[in-house]
Amino acid sequence: MIVNSFNKRGNHVLQMKSNINRKSVFSLRYIRVYFSSRKNCILMLASLFLLITNQSFAQHENVESVELSEKMILELVEELKNKIDLYYVEIASIPDILNQLEQLKGDSGLANVKSQQDFTRFINTVLQKNDQHFSVSINPKNSGLQNKESWFEKLARLNFGFERVDVSDNNIGFLSFWGFADLNETSKEVISNHMREIENVDGLIIDLRDNGGGSGQTVQYISSYFLEGRQHLNSFYSRASDSFEDSYTNPAINFPNLSQVPIVIIIGPKTFSAAEEFAYNFKHMSRAMLIGKTSKGGANPWQYFELQHGLRIAIPTAKAINPITQSNWERVGVQPHLYTELEDAEQQATKLLMRKLTKH
Numbered sequence: 001m002i003v004n005s006f007n008k009r010g011n012h013v014l015q016m017k018s019n020i021n022r023k024s025v026f027s028l029r030y031i032r033v034y035f036s037s038r039k040n041c042i043l044m045l046a047s048l049f050l051l052i053t054n055q056s057f058a059q060h061e062n063v064e065s066v067e068l069s070e071k072m073i074l075e076l077v078e079e080l081k082n083k084i085d086l087y088y089v090e091i092a093s094i095p096d097i098l099n100q101l102e103q104l105k106g107d108s109g110l111a112n113v114k115s116q117q118d119f120t121r122f123i124n125t126v127l128q129k130n131d132q133h134f135s136v137s138i139n140p141k142n143s144g145l146q147n148k149e150s151w152f153e154k155l156a157r158l159n160f161g162f163e164r165v166d167v168s169d170n171n172i173g174f175l176s177f178w179g180f181a182d183l184n185e186t187s188k189e190v191i192s193n194h195m196r197e198i199e200n201v202d203g204l205i206i207d208l209r210d211n212g213g214g215s216g217q218t219v220q221y222i223s224s225y226f227l228e229g230r231q232h233l234n235s236f237y238s239r240a241s242d243s244f245e246d247s248y249t250n251p252a253i254n255f256p257n258l259s260q261v262p263i264v265i266i267i268g269p270k271t272f273s274a275a276e277e278f279a280y281n282f283k284h285m286s287r288a289m290l291i292g293k294t295s296k297g298g299a300n301p302w303q304y305f306e307l308q309h310g311l312r313i314a315i316p317t318a319k320a321i322n323p324i325t326q327s328n329w330e331r332v333g334v335q336p337h338l339y340t341e342l343e344d345a346e347q348q349a350t351k352l353l354m355r356k357l358t359k360h
Helices: 020-028 040-061 069-089 091-106 117-126 150-159 185-197 214-224 273-286 342-359
Strands: 002-006 011-018 135-138 163-166 172-177 203-207 232-238 243-248 262-269 289-292 302-306 311-316 318-321
Touching: 069 091, 069 117, 069 311, 091 117, 091 302, 117 135, 117 311, 163 185, 172 342, 185 214, 203 342, 214 232, 214 243, 214 273, 232 273, 262 273, 273 289, 289 342
Parallel strands: 172 203, 203 262, 262 289
Antiparallel strands: 002 011, 135 311, 163 172, 232 243, 232 318, 302 311
């Protein structure tokens, strides 16, 4: 079956729909399918096989396990304590986190750690109970991960995260994307093309169920299509500079209909970070109704710090402060207005919008 899709710049192309996994569907978004002859079909299928095969090999590439001695593990725990004490933004929480790390020295679970992978799995379970953005990982510079595709590289390769942009027979738009890509001229063009696709809808569903976050600048940019003028979205406090940076919409982006249409945003447990900011902002600005499940709960921007023994840690060094609530969604997640099963969310969102439009 042929379905409408978009190429890298958001323009329509024809795409073959098949029963393959979601990651393979991402990789197929740039394949233009023409059925003008049997030869073209055969060439297309051969290319498709190679693409999926290569992707599978990349996904299963193993990184050599590096063993850690007991001495190295204790050194890492001490270094984590020092880094968190110096850089973590939630200063009031630091003593408790340091105490948790100190107590690990006598923990049987830590005694079972034998490698880098063991250590990262174990320590992240501890740290992420305090902040979802804490993350200890293998440093790519000191491993076989140098060529691993980053989050933003993957977004750029896969249509900047946009999975589905369409309009129903009832003139309800549907916008689904799994990340907020880096903001640049190419991503702006893609976003603008997709917004034109839904520019004249009567209502809009924004699906963030699988959106894992990304660029705060892109949150600002996309928000600007749905809000009039220059509006204060969020503020970010940085511990390092002891200062605030405010985030505003861009008043130069003027899509009058989109700034007025009713919006329903779908969120769930996989909705994280920048995607949570987007939903949280729109909820408290009374710009959208949120349905689904509570989001993951990560509100603090982070940066990497190198650790010894080939590891690194992502430490939240700043925090979001909403101008309306004077708070954020850290650890508690964004709460929807209406709780619903995620598999029913699109149908529920459509009903809500149709009911609202009928009243008018």
